[in-house]
């Protein structure tokens with residue numbers, strides 16, 4: 001029999017872990033809808049509390065459905081440890097807080113998902129935590145923003161809506177030369193397109209709500225640990241007890257023990273069950289997403305009402321070459337941004353679409369559209385809003401419908417612009 005390690009990504013996404021479990025022949029993880037687990041005797045519960053068994057205690061701590069998904073996601077991202085969270089933002093906030101103490105500093109890309117931007121620049125400030133923002137495409141700028149106090153470097157694989165693709169390997173080398181870990185939000189690429197740990201990243205985070213689920217039925221997040229950063233360095237002396245307890249997995253252990261358990265952002269197992277179902281088709285969906293995105297980007301570029309299209313698949317895109325190399329020629333993601341004459345033109349387009357959905361999500365099998373300036377950034381202070389969003393910009397998440405239907409819907413709506 002072929003061993004799991006020899007399977008391709010698409011096969012692993014479906015089969016990994018299924019036969020390892022005593023599920024009475026079930027091919028999907030059962031939904032362990034129970035707040036707590038009873039124990040045969042007091043000694044077993046005591047030993048479980050002190051970490052001597054892998055048994056489950058209470059849903060906020062662990063749950064068998066969640067554990068199944070954690071193992072699978074770790075395998076798909078080449079990680080050693082995985083901690084599921086209730087949403088992508090729960091993964092990002094808890095995952096970063098596990099690295100930070102009051103008064104610390106970290107360095108992050110200035111192109112960030114809106115809530116990550118707010119968390120880093122506003123919420124963390126309340127705890128005296130400073131972020132230094134850098135241009136993710138400028139290694140010199142990144143280097144200058146890693147100071148003596150930096151605890152980690154944070155980037156996104158594909159930024160949104162700027163569609164920048166930073167050079168993960170070079171940034172990981174830079175971070176490591178300065179003795180700090182690299183954290184990557186890999187949501188927009190998914191592990192099918194890019195595996196940052198294989199490029200040198202130490203910690204990877206995802207909103208599983210997007211491509212990993214694909215159906216838009218579940219919310220979730222995960223923090224994945226490569227298990228190879230040296231936490232015993234002097235700078236991370238506060239990690240000593242966790243290194244002593246778990247060695248390579250010191251970060252995962254700290255995240256679990258201090259943050260996951262006590263902040264309580266545990267996913268309901270129903271969400272993990274739904275995410276596991278979605279994961280089965282990740283490879284197939286991503287292939288179709290890539291083909292469709294290229295077709296849609298080309299259609300938009302040729303349309304006279306569209307003023308510009310930002311899609312890394314174009315060979316004149318500044319990140320085209322790094323994307324080809326980093327994504328192994330598999331595609332360029334399925335997100336793009338494009339411009340129309342003004343905000344009213346954007347509204348006219350959105351209001352005349354039949355099939356494409358106007359909503360605040362991405363990475364779904366359905367094609368999704370949004371005008372970020374008037375929606376996600378609506379409540380931002382005007383100056384910041386203008387800096388981060390453009391009133392003429394449409395963000396587009398290409399789905400897996402037939403690309404001719406997506407283009408036809410756009411064409412029809414663009415005639416009203």
Ligand SMILES: Cc1ncc(COP(=O)(O)O)c(C=O)c1O
Nearest residue numbers: 087088089113185187207209220
């Ligand atoms: C890149 C990125 N990271 C994180 C998140 C947050 O994920 P969630 O909505 O699951 O909290 C999003 C949501 O759109 C995202 O696009």
